[in-house]
Amino acid sequence: MSDGAFELRDVGGPSALGGGWRRSFELLYLIAVTEFKRTYFGTALGYLWSVCRPLLLFGVLLAVFTQAFHLGSNVPHYPELLLFNIVLFTFFQEATGSAVSSIVSQEAIVRKTQFPRLVIPLAVVLTAMFNLVLNLLVVFVFLLSFGVDPMWTWLLLPVVILLLFVITTAVSMIVSSLYPRFRDVGIIWTVMATALFYATPVLYPIEQVSAPLRHVIAFNPLAPLFELARKWVVDPNAPGPASDIAGGPVRLAAAMVIYATICVLAVWIFNREAPRIAEEL
Amino acid sequence: MTELAALEERRVQVATAPVVIEARGVHKTFRIPQHRVDSLKERATHPFARQEYRELQALRDISFDVHKGEFFGIVGRNGSGKSTLLKILSSIYRADAGRVRMAGRLAPFIELGVGFNPELTSRENVVLNGVLMGLSQREARRRLDAVLEFAGLEEFADLKLKNYSSGMMVRLAFAVMVEADADIMLIDEVLAVGDASFAQKCMDVFREKRRAGKTLVLVTHDMATVQGFCDRAMMIHDGELQYIGDPEEAALRYYRINFAEADGADAGPQPGGVPDVNARLVDAWLENEAGERVDNIEQGEPIGFNVVVEARQELVNPVFAFHFLNADGVQVFGLNRGLEGTDRVPARERVRVSGRIENPLLPGRYFVNCWISRNRAQGDLALHVMRLLDFVVYGTRPGPGSVSVESDVTAVVEKRDDR
Numbered sequence: 053m054s055d056g057a058f059e060l061r062d063v064g065g066p067s068a069l070g071g072g073w074r075r076s077f078e079l080l081y082l083i084a085v086t087e088f089k090r091t092y093f094g095t096a097l098g099y100l101w102s103v104c105r106p107l108l109l110f111g112v113l114l115a116v117f118t119q120a121f122h123l124g125s126n127v128p129h130y131p132e133l134l135l136f137n138i139v140l141f142t143f144f145q146e147a148t149g150s151a152v153s154s155i156v157s158q159e160a161i162v163r164k165t166q167f168p169r170l171v172i173p174l175a176v177v178l179t180a181m182f183n184l185v186l187n188l189l190v191v192f193v194f195l196l197s198f199g200v201d202p203m204w205t206w207l208l209l210p211v212v213i214l215l216l217f218v219i220t221t222a223v224s225m226i227v228s229s230l231y232p233r234f235r236d237v238g239i240i241w242t243v244m245a246t247a248l249f250y251a252t253p254v255l256y257p258i259e260q261v262s263a264p265l266r267h268v269i270a271f272n273p274l275a276p277l278f279e280l281a282r283k284w285v286v287d288p289n290a291p292g293p294a295s296d297i298a299g300g301p302v303r304l305a306a307a308m309v310i311y312a313t314i315c316v317l318a319v320w321i322f323n324r325e326a327p328r329i330a331e332e333l
Numbered sequence: 334m335t336e337l338a339a340l341e342e343r344r345v346q347v348a349t350a351p352v353v354i355e356a357r358g359v360h361k362t363f364r365i366p367q368h369r370v371d372s373l374k375e376r377a378t379h380p381f382a383r384q385e386y387r388e389l390q391a392l393r394d395i396s397f398d399v400h401k402g403e404f405f406g407i408v409g410r411n412g413s414g415k416s417t418l419l420k421i422l423s424s425i426y427r428a429d430a431g432r433v434r435m436a437g438r439l440a441p442f443i444e445l446g447v448g449f450n451p452e453l454t455s456r457e458n459v460v461l462n463g464v465l466m467g468l469s470q471r472e473a474r475r476r477l478d479a480v481l482e483f484a485g486l487e488e489f490a491d492l493k494l495k496n497y498s499s500g501m502m503v504r505l506a507f508a509v510m511v512e513a514d515a516d517i518m519l520i521d522e523v524l525a526v527g528d529a530s531f532a533q534k535c536m537d538v539f540r541e542k543r544r545a546g547k548t549l550v551l552v553t554h555d556m557a558t559v560q561g562f563c564d565r566a567m568m569i570h571d572g573e574l575q576y577i578g579d580p581e582e583a584a585l586r587y588y589r590i591n592f593a594e595a596d597g598a599d600a601g602p603q604p605g606g607v608p609d610v611n612a613r614l615v616d617a618w619l620e621n622e623a624g625e626r627v628d629n630i631e632q633g634e635p636i637g638f639n640v641v642v643e644a645r646q647e648l649v650n651p652v653f654a655f656h657f658l659n660a661d662g663v664q665v666f667g668l669n670r671g672l673e674g675t676d677r678v679p680a681r682e683r684v685r686v687s688g689r690i691e692n693p694l695l696p697g698r699y700f701v702n703c704w705i706s707r708n709r710a711q712g713d714l715a716l717h718v719m720r721l722l723d724f725v726v727y728g729t730r731p732g733p734g735s736v737s738v739e740s741d742v743t744a745v746v747e748k749r750d751d752r
Contacts, residue, residue, distance in 0.1 A: 060355055060434035063424050078470045082461050086453055161448030165441065165465045166424035327427040330420075331363070 076168050083158070083175035087150075088182065102183040103190055106142045110135045117255060127257050132195050133286045137254040137278060139187045140212075144220050144274070145245050147180035151224030152231050152238050159333050169326040173228040177221050184213070195286070205284040212281045219273060219311060222318035229325035232332040253278045257290065259297045270299025273311035344564045347403045351436075353517060353548050354399035354422065359431035361392040361417055361572075391417040393572045395431070402546040404539070406559040406566035406580055408587045414572040415552045419443065419519050422550065437516030437548070438467045444521060446506040451495035455486060458494055459509055466513035476512045484508035504531060511538050517548045536562075556584040557696060561729035581727075585629050588725045611715040612648060612705055615641040615683060617722055632696055632728025639687040640721065642705060648678040648715060653686050654704040655721070660697055665735045693736040694726045 092099050114131055127133065151173045155162060158172050188209075196202070231237045252274045258266060269275050276293035283290045291297040294304050364386040391414045399405045409415045420426040421433060423441035441447070447462045459480050463473025481487045484504040494502065510518060539562055542549060553559060559566050559580045566583035568576040568590075576586050620637025621627045630636055640653075656667040670686060678684055701722040707715040730737070 060352065060436045063422065063433040063435050072467075074469070075464060075467060078464050079461075082457075082464060082470070086450070086457055086461070090452055158450065160446075160450055161461070161465065163425065163448075164443040164446060165448040165462070166439075167465055330425050 076171055079167055079171045080175050080178065083171060084178045084182070087175060088179045091179070103187055106135070106139050106187055107190070109142070110138050113138065113255065127260070128289075129195075129198070129200055129286050132191075132198050132200055133257070133282060134255065135194055136191050136281065136286060139184065139191050140216065140278065140281060141249060141252065141254045142187070143180050143184040144216065144223075145249070146183065147177045147220045148223045148227060148241065148245060150180070151176045151228045152241055153228075154224075155228050155329060156232055156333065163330050163333055169229075169329060170225070170322065173224040174221065176228075177217065177224050180220070181217060200286060203284070203288060205288065208284045209281065212277055212284070215277055215311075216274075219277075219314060222315045225318040225322040226314075229322045229329065232329055233325070248272070248274065251275075253282075257282070259291055266297075267299055267303065270303035271306055271310060273307045273314065275299075276304055276307055347400050347564050350401040350403070352398045353401045353436045354397075354405075354550070355432075355434045356398075356418075356422070357396050357432045359392055359395040359418070359421060359433060360429045361390075361414070361421060361426065362429055363389045363391055365389055390572050392421070392428075392569075395569070395572075395574050397567055397574070397577055399548060399550060401436075401548055402543075403548055403565065404543060404563045405548075405550045406563035406583065407550065407552045407569065408554070408556070408559055408566060408583055409569035410587075410591055413569045415569050416444075416521055418569065419521050419550070419552055423519050435517065439517045439519065440466045440510045440513040440515035441519040442506065442510045442521060443519075446502065447509050449494050449502065449506065452493060454491050454493055455481070455497070455505055456490045459505070462509045463513060466510070466515055468513060480505070480508045480512045483511060500531070507531075507535065507538075511542075515547075517550070518542070519550045521552045522554070556587060556727055557729045557731060559584050560727065581631075584727055585725075588629055588727065611644070611646045611707060613643045613645055614703075614716065614718055614721070615643050617641070617701075617703075617718075619722060619724055627724075629725040629727055630692060630694075632692070632694070632726050632730060634692055636690040636692050637687075638690050639685070640703065641683055641685050642716065643683045644678040644680055647680050648684075648705075648707055650676045650708050651678060651684075651715065652704075652706045653684075654706070655686075656702045656704075657694075658700045658702060659735045660699070663735070665694065665699070692726070693738060695735055695737055696726050696728045696731050697735065698723075698725050 092101060095101055097104065114134055117134070118125070118130070154172050154176045155169070161167070162169070162172075227237055227241050251269055251272050253261075253269065258269065258275070258279055261269060276298070279291065279293040279298050283292045293299075293307075294301050298304070299307075365388075366386055395414075395418060407415045407418065417426065419441070420443060421428050422435070423439065423443060425441070425443065448465055449458050450461070453461070456477060459477050460470065460473045463476060463480075464470055468476070477490075478487075481490055484501070484507070486501060486505055486508075489497070489501070494505075497505070510520070539549065543562075551558070551563065563580040565578060566580040567574060568583045568586050570590055575590075576583050617640045618626050619628070619630060620639060621630065622634055622637070624637065638655075640655075642653075651672060653670045654667065657665045659665050668690075672678070672684070700720050701724075703716070703718040703721040704714065705716040707713040
């Protein structure tokens, strides 16, 4: 044993990060994989569900909105756009939804072992991310077979995914670290996620919303992401997030500030709660 | 070299080894809400109602060092803060003040287990915990078989942990910790559970780890383990460090504090219903071989027995009887003594009953009840004291019953001539 191994190091109690990168990554991987297995354990179709679920939701919404409300009749590639949006939003909803109780459900390891606490919500987001990637493959098959022409801007999609990943992680950090102390975070978040679903241009394109409401939606930090995704992947002529229809550059800047604030808040809250989570369980 | 001398030498050796755990002024206070606010609604409806907390000082100014290769015991009653301390060392709780430094890889064994997820199979749990204890994933997988074999659970590798019995779970947890091969092991009460063969296995592991120069911090209620295994021990009471050093002394103090509290009001000698008009108890105590007054006796060490009684009235032909009882109140043995050289004690004179008693008692708690009768012929009781003495025999060789006896009983295979 080298002398280096016996250098005294500070033991500062549990934290959000810290404790070696290699170990954190391996833990992340192990927890994500076991979470994934657990989700689909005992279901006949197993993993297929993660692809089927957004498709089924898509079927229902498509029927309702094209047949009953005739919403998408003058929107180019409305069904493709709807499916794409649903897949993106499902990622956000699934990740944040299971993040809420993630730390509590990993109680045993939180109470008995030391490891960077951030690993748990991050593992949940990564599991959802894995589903997202597989679902996107289905989406692109769908896009091509329904006549959306391939565009070079498809290559920009990872930028949107990354931005979505960051905000999803931030929200997951907030809800997962507050839940052990305030159990009503679970209920509040279910309602908020539903509200966000309607406040984000998932079902409708932004230009179809009447003016005052559209300006409210513009503050939603998720909205510009969906507008970007639409412009880059489905319809290059769609209004981008900076266009006046979508709210203009000022409101886009406001949305960006909100986005950044949520991220900073997430780091602050998680860092504050992480050392005491084991005591609250 | 005798066993004791070897132990002594080891203790000296370890004391000069480098420090691997250093705690300085560790404080921990838990705030226990008087009325727990679990929902935001309560916060929202009473925004200015101050949350009332009861402060529980779990640890106060704890400082100590543990050296490399040392076996360090932490003893204390339930709720004394020892488990909290272990959680701070394991980085599960954060200390409010003070500093803890540690060198080397750590394997904690907290609340009878490691971080098991009941929904996962034992295979998955073993790998996950290996990584939690600092192994690489590949290394954790490589040691999987060794872990399952140690726990004797090879056939149950793919069973979800929620289907395990609690004994199986503890065995698996212990196996994970042992095979993690960490430099420092922090163990909370492993010996309190499991059957005798598991306890034996734990002991074997401890011996082996000790030879391998691993450091072990052990929280336990089993003083025999502390005395038999630990190089040093620490006693915590109500969150304060009361003693650190010799394990025997730590164990003794633990016993003292434990029995003092357990007895409560009825501690100490009790008059047995006979008014002390004829005789009065002056003093009663035990001595060790060195002639020092002690409260507890080591297993095998002769008991120096001393009682001083004062006669208030003249005692004619008195008999002094002492009954030794075990903790269950069963009489183990007794002594009856008449006066030497004379047959009467004048009033206001003192009688000293003392001597050396062979000590065949097994570890445990014992009492001495005392009867003094005034007249041997009439059996007229002059003094009756319940719990005249209350002591503990401590040691590492427990056994069935209350006493160990010398014997030359052996078991051999009989020779047969008809071969």
